[in-house]
Structures are given as C-alpha cells and as structure tokens.
Amino acid sequence: NMASPALLMRVVASAYSVAEKAAAIVRNVMAAGDLGIVEKTGANDLQTKADRLAQMSICASLARKFPKVTIIGEEDLSNNEITEELIEDGHCEEILKKACPAQYSGIKEEELVIWVDPLDGTKEYTEGLLDHVTVLIGIAYGGKAIAGVINQPYYNYEAGADAVLGRTIWGVLGIGAFGFQLTEAPAGKHIIVTTRSHSNTLVNDCISALNPDTVIRVGGAGNKIIQLIEGKASAYVFASPGCKKWDTCAPEAILHAVGGKITDIHGNSFQYNKEVKHMNSAGVLATLRNYDYYASRIPNNVKQSLVP
Numbered sequence: 001n002m003a004s005p006a007l008l009m010r011v012v013a014s015a016y017s018v019a020e021k022a023a024a025i026v027r028n029v030m031a032a033g034d035l036g037i038v039e040k041t042g043a044n045d046l047q048t049k050a051d052r053l054a055q056m057s058i059c060a061s062l063a064r065k066f067p068k069v070t071i072i073g074e075e076d077l078s079n080n081e082i083t084e085e086l087i088e089d090g091h092c093e094e095i096l097k098k099a100c101p102a103q104y105s106g107i108k109e110e111e112l113v114i115w116v117d118p119l120d121g122t123k124e125y126t127e128g129l130l131d132h133v134t135v136l137i138g139i140a141y142g143g144k145a146i147a148g149v150i151n152q153p154y155y156n157y158e159a160g161a162d163a164v165l166g167r168t169i170w171g172v173l174g175i176g177a178f179g180f181q182l183t184e185a186p187a188g189k190h191i192i193v194t195t196r197s198h199s200n201t202l203v204n205d206c207i208s209a210l211n212p213d214t215v216i217r218v219g220g221a222g223n224k225i226i227q228l229i230e231g232k233a234s235a236y237v238f239a240s241p242g243c244k245k246w247d248t249c250a251p252e253a254i255l256h257a258v259g260g261k262i263t264d265i266h267g268n269s270f271q272y273n274k275e276v277k278h279m280n281s282a283g284v285l286a287t288l289r290n291y292d293y294y295a296s297r298i299p300n301n302v303k304q305s306l307v308p
Contacts, residue, residue: 138249
C-alpha cells in the first residue's frame with residue numbers, strides 16, 4: 001500500500017492544473033475582446049480583467065485545497081466573490097508519481113509560501129505579443145524557491161489554426177524540470193535577453209559592458225527564463241528595480257532545477273519567505289550556464305546604483 005504523496009508533490013500537481021485553468025481564462029478574456037485595462041502606477045504597469053480573474057482562480061483554488069499555505073499574488077484584489085466556475089480542483093497525475101526529494105518530504109502546509117503572477121507580461125498581452133505571456137506559480141520553503149509552474153497560454157499560437165495552444169513547464173529542486181526541451185545557448189556567443197518596456201540608461205550601460213553579440217528585448221520574466229532554458233539566450237540581465245518576487249519565484253525554481261543560477265545584480269540570492277519585501281530592488285542576473293562570466297563583468301557603477 002503506497003504512502004500518500006508528500007504535500008509538496010500534491011501542491012505542485014494541483015498548481016499544474018490550476019495554471020492550465022488560469023491560461024484558459026487568459027485566452028477567453030482575449031477572445032471575448034474586452035480586456036478591461038486599468039493603469040496601476042502608469043502606462044507600463046497595467047492590469048486587465050485577465051490578471052484579475054486568473055489570480056482569483058489560482059488563489060481561491062489553491063487556498064481551498066491547502067488552507068494553511070500562504071499565497072501572495074501580484075494583484076491587490078479586494079475579497080471578490082469567487083464564483084464556482086473559477087475553481088480548479090484537478091491535479092496532474094504524472095507529478096504525483098514522482099518521488100518527493102527527501103529534504104522536502106516532511107514539509108507542512110504552514111511552511112510553504114506560494115508566489116503568484118497570474119499574467120506575467122500584461123503590457124505585451126494588451127499589445128498582442130502573446131508569446132511573451134506566462135502564468136507563474138512559484139513555491140517557496142525556508143525562504144527558497146523550491147518548485148514552480150510556468151504556463152505559456154499562447155505557446156504555438158503562430159503555428160496555424162489547428163495547433164494546440166499553450167504548454168505547462170514545471171520543476172522541483174532535486175527532481176528536475178519538465179515540459180520543454182532543455183537546450184544550451186550556442187557556445188562562445190553572448191546573447192543577452194532583457195526588458196522590453198522598462199529600459200533606462202543603467203539597464204543599457206550594463207548590457208553594453210557585457211559586450212553582447214545580440215540583445216533580445218522581450219516582456220515577462222517567465223518568458224526570459226524560458227529563453228535561457230531553451231538555448232535562445234545565454235544571460236538574462238536587468239539592471240533596474242522593477243522585478244518582484246512573484247516574477248522570479250517560479251522561474252527561479254525551474255532554472256535552478258536544471259542547474260542554472262539567478263541572483264540580483266550583486267550576486268545575492270532572492271528570499272521568498274512571507275515577510276520579505278516584494279520588490280527585487282537590485283535587479284536580476286540569470287544564466288543556464290557560465291554565470292560567473294557574466295557576474296564578473298557587471299560594472300561597478302551599476303552595482304553602486306542598485307541597492308539590495
């Protein structure tokens with residue numbers, strides 16, 4: 001008689017299905033045509049009906065199954081009435097079949113913090129750059145990102161009318177990451193992926209100092225980590241405050257599960273305990289391989305300008 005799966009694996013298995021439900025909500029809002037856009041702090045900081053409904057769905061679905069887990073979402077939503085059609089009760093069987101790493105097998109609900117970005121790349125979503133958009137559910141324990149789910153609602157959207165839309169990537173430290181083909185960037189090439197809509201002098205100075213062969217500018221932190229793990233970029237560099245914990249938690253877990261590394265611009269790791277401030281105020285540096293090469297080339301003036 002098999003012991004029931006460890007809590008962590010049950011949370012990840014549920015988060016997988018919950019992310020798929022959120023992706024369906026995101027696609028449905030777009031298809032219906034009324035995005036319900038509001039500006040939060042300005043024209044580059046938007047919230048849509050999709051952000052709101054997807055977050056309500058994710059948080060309510062996970063809270064119902066795991067009532068003692070702390071769940072922190074990007075959107076500041078008053079206690080909206082949750083309708084039953086927003087609730088996702090399913091889970092991914094495949095994930096439950098994997099053995100939980102020993103160091104996580106005794107985790108209790110109240111020790112987990114889930115960081116949720118219901119729609120990462122909102123600005124791109126409103127502009128129709130649909131492949132930039134991701135749904136992020138990151139799971140932290142002891143202040144560390146240990147598991148994550150990234151759903152791309154519009155993966156494959158340019159492949160024609162018959163294409164199956166969307167995919168879900170998931171990972172757990174000590175198990176690995178699944179749902180994509182791990183690929184390294186071309187050897188000897190320095191391809192930097194960075195922000196599309198939050199550029200400034202510091203961001204650009206930092207990139208120039210790394211002497212890149214190519215710079216890719218795309219929206220969404222989830223999307224940028226996918227560029228790294230699929231070999232399209234060799235480093236993700238963002239020398240500016242803008243990024244938040246819900247942007248980096250799920251991507252960090254997936255990147256670390258396949259041997260990559262993400263830190264702030266000074267090389268400090270991110271903390272994800274529930275008391276932590278939400279802003280990653282000292283920027284982001286991430287690679288799948290060769291982290292030290294890029295870290296050693298971040299200019300001092302950039303470091304001095306970004307205080308952790």
